Amino acid sequence: MKDLSEILAIARQVGWGAADILKSYYHGTIKDANLAVQYKQNEPVTAADIATSQYILEKLQAALGNEDFAYISEETYKAQQIKSNSTWVWIIDPLDGTRDFIEKTGEYAIHIALVKERRPVLAVVVIPEAQKLYFATAGGGTFVETSNGAIPLRMSLEGNKKSLEDLTLVVSRSHRNPKLNYLLENLPCKNQKAIGSIGCKIAAIVEQQADIYISLSGKSAPKDWDIAAPELILAEAGGQFTHFDGSPLQYNTDDINQWGGLLASNGQYHHLLCTEAEAILSQFSESEFDGK
Incomplete structure (x- = not known):
């Protein structure tokens, strides 16, 4: 080889x-x-x-x-x-x-x-x-x-450390669900920038034009090909891309889907944001959004 x-x-x-x-x-x-x-x-x-x-x-x-x-x-x-x-x-x-x-x-x-x-x-x-x-x-x-x-x-956060509230989230225009909207509305960081492809979202973080990307599966989930390449680009530039519980993503398993909550960041507040996301989602009630 x-x-x-x-x-x-x-x-x-x-x-x-x-x-x-x-x-x-x-x-x-x-x-x-x-x-x-x-x-x-x-x-x-x-x-x-x-x-x-x-x-x-x-x-x-x-x-x-x-x-x-x-x-x-x-x-x-x-x-x-x-x-x-x-x-x-x-x-x-x-x-x-x-x-x-x-x-x-x-x-x-x-x-x-x-x-x-x-x-x-x-x-x-x-x-x-x-x-x-x-x-x-x-x-x-x-x-x-x-x-x-x-x-x-290589992302440099020295001299550019923002407060949690000032971080910018990159979000999708189309792949949204009530649970994700609830999470985004309740996170402390309110700045949002709509960008299409996940590759473009991660490029925005690597280029320091944004700070965070969150994926939360609903009836469907992103697939291995949506995330594998962008993840390594981000990680090798100094960022992190993990499940909310901090565990690494796995590819080429028996399931092509990446279920659950995933968080990509420039590394600043990564663990804190993962913990915060899990806490917010624990308060989410499906029935409130189903009109029940």
Whole structure:
């Protein structure tokens, strides 16, 4: 098997190529760029999702093969026979933030993560409209790459320590439920910034334009491909992304869903916010919001 630095170089190249495909659909520069929007479990899927998924899988498999690696992509995972005991698994979201892609907010991203056993060891998150590619390896730090090259990214809280009330939450425009709304309304930090893709949300935290992101599953939950790559980008830049009880996230298990409460932060007040979130949710009554 190639070493991790070689694999990272391949993943970065594939990430930029995937970004070109998405931008050609987004800006209508591809011939017959019909998005052909369909819905799968109430979530939109476009021709851009499928074309980008196919490109990423073909390029990675051509370069790395199927002997050492399994591959999970959002658009094809149901058709794949994935063994959860595979040691090395690529977990791919070819277009995170499809609604934002359709609505032209620019807040969409590509997530490519390599998971060893249950934890990510390599991550690439591309934000095509910002022309930025974030990459990280476990223990190797986080970098942001543009046309001018790559520079390390490390969040510095020294001299920039905010009060709990002044922290800014990044929130979704569409993935909301009464329980999450109740939590957000009762947290001490009231500043909110709506951003689309989870990759874009985590980039905002890493770039120190926001401080916290909270995911709380309802009838559905974010999937492995929504979180694996952004998590490593954040962690290697000095942040944290955990369950509310502080336990680490696990990937490539028997369940592709990330159930429960998850909190991503720049590391400041992380444990306190997790504790606060659990305390607030213990006061939540479903019946109050069901009109009972």
